[in-house]
Amino acid sequence: MTCETFRQWFLDHESDEMTDAIRAHLADCEKCQQIIALDQTLEQKLHNSFEQLEVPARLQERLDQNMRGSTRWLRKSGRLRQIAAPALAIAAMLIFFLFPLASEKGSFASMDTVGQLAISDHLSHGTKGCTSSALLDLESYSLRELGYAVKPPTVPEGAKLLAAAKCQLGDCDTLHLMYSLAGKAFSVFVFPEDEADFKLAAGRSYSLDFGNHQVTLWQTGEQIQAMVI
Ligand SMILES: [Zn+2]
Ligand SMILES: [Zn+2]
Structure with missing residues (x-):
């Protein structure tokens, strides 16, 4: 069992009974022991508390966002709308332990998002902010403008x-490269892979059809490139 599985169990379980696998994981995982300890303290504080405060809006928001789909905690968070100050501090700590990765998200939820945004920029870009290829050393230009070096992408011959x-x-700030091929314009957009909430397999390219346009995505090193034709 991993900490991830434990957290899932913790959020979903209906009774306090632990399986052997849970017990075994708890026996040698200090972090998950802490979650159980915090939860018990929270229960206690909730039961003993009589001085009620409003839950700060931001904490309530995080509770609502994070707890969706976890029945036991939804019920608990309902109770947390009115909460005593010591219990509030414990609830905040529990959330920190339970959802360590909840905050960081990239700019692009899916390849479709990239495709739609890329096509719309491709069609409307015009000449704003452009550096002509005659003046362009791509690697130093991208390093200066975006903070990472982009090598010339592989494009159609x-x-x-x-x-x-x-x-x-x-x-997301991207590098927009504008090309022409047989009198037709196409674009390649380059951005860091951690801006994408999806994964591209190494050595593969992915093509999406959007009516008159096609978007092809692939990964080069730590960058994702999206070509709009
Ligand atoms: Zn653990
Ligand atoms: Zn552009």
Whole structure:
């Protein structure tokens, strides 16, 4: 059993009875012991408390967000709408232990999100903020503008790089490269892989059809590249 499985059990379980697997994990995991200890203290404080305070809005928000789908905690968080100050501190600590990764999220939830934003920028970009390819040393340009070096992407043969710009897709700064091939314009957008909440398999490319446009995504090193044709 892993800590992840334990947390899942903790959030979902209906009775306080532990399975052997839970007990075995608890016996040698200090972090999960702490969760149990905090939970018991919280129960106690809730039972003993008589001085009631409003739960701060931000904590309530986190409770509501994080506890969705976990029945036992939903019930508890209902009770937490009115809570004594010591119990509040313990609840906040419990949440910290239970949802250590809840905060960090990338800018792109899915490949579809990237595709839609990329097409819309591709169609509306014009010439704003562009550096022409004649003046362009791509690696030092991207390092200066975005904080990471981008190597020239692999594009269809005969394609000519016209210009580059730093371009925002949603919340994310990307490198926008503009090409022409046989008189037709296409774009490649480059951004760090941790901006994506999805994974691309190494050496694979993924094509999405959006009516008149096609978006192809692939990963190069720690960067994701999205080509709009
Ligand atoms: Zn654990
Ligand atoms: Zn752009």
